Amino acid sequence: VDPNADPVEADVRQAAAFQQAFDDYAADCAKDSDCPLGTDPDKAVDAYRSMVDPLVDNPAKTKDPRGLSYNDAVVGTILPLYSPDLWRHLTQALRELADGRGDTMLMLADLYMGRDAEGRYTNATDARVAVNCVDKPPITDRPTLVEQDRRLREAAPFMSHGDFTGLAPMSTCGFWPVPPTSGPHEIKAAGLPPILVVSTTNDPATPYQAGVDLAEQLGGTLLTFEGTQHTVVFQGNTCVDDIATRYLIDVTVPPPGTRC
Secondary structure: OOOOOOHHHHHHHHHHHHHHHHHHHHHHHOOOOOOOOOOOHHHHHHHHHHHHHHHHOOOEEOOOOOOEOHHHHHHHHHHHHHOHHHHHHHHHHHHHHHOOEOHHHHHHHHHHHOEOOOOOEOOHHHHHHHHHHHHOOOOOOHHHHHHHHHHHHHHOHHHOOOOOOOOOOOOHHHHOOOOOOOOOOOOOOOOOOOOEEEEEOOOOOOOHHHHHHHHHHHOOEEEEEOOOOOOOOOOOOHHHHHHHHHHHHHOOOOOOOOEO
16 A cells, blocks of 8 residues: 555556456456356446446345345455455356346355344444544545546446446545544655565555555565455465565565566
């Protein structure tokens, strides 16, 4: 995460990263003639939206009496984009949705939101909102919000329902009762031991460029992992794990420009 990033720019970068992860999934799915998004990756966004956009007015049926709403469908899609290991679950969910059922997609959304079998949620989302709202100044300027909405839609069309209207809602942080305690700022690490920053080229949640910028601010060494997933250290990639282990034990960093 780049602590000096403009809040709007950071949101747009993240949206674009999720779109890239969706595109990577769609390209992989298209190799199968039975892909629910079809065999042409260029048409995957349109195919996806033809399934999820109608949920705004007509939720899909589920065994759970809630049904599958549009928002839950998007959240259920986002979770598997964190790792290719989860893509098969998204394919199953989309196949069901094409047949008018939303059970797997709702399960994925519940998993992401921390909902248990009794309908109770963890406080992770609440905590995230509170942390984010005090971490950076809220955007309350209407023209800025409208421009942000336009850019987000452009960056991630797969989760952009409807058309750009020139209007945009205020974010939750715009109403937060506690003022922010931080904002975009550079950080310095003078006098510290060598610093290793690991960033993944197609990380949907914490985009690659943020890691590049953070390493530069810290005067650290950037290790680039080429892949589509959220984080990578100690997740089974031998190249990355060996470098991370040497760093944690001996505080040694790889040569500049190292990629795994």
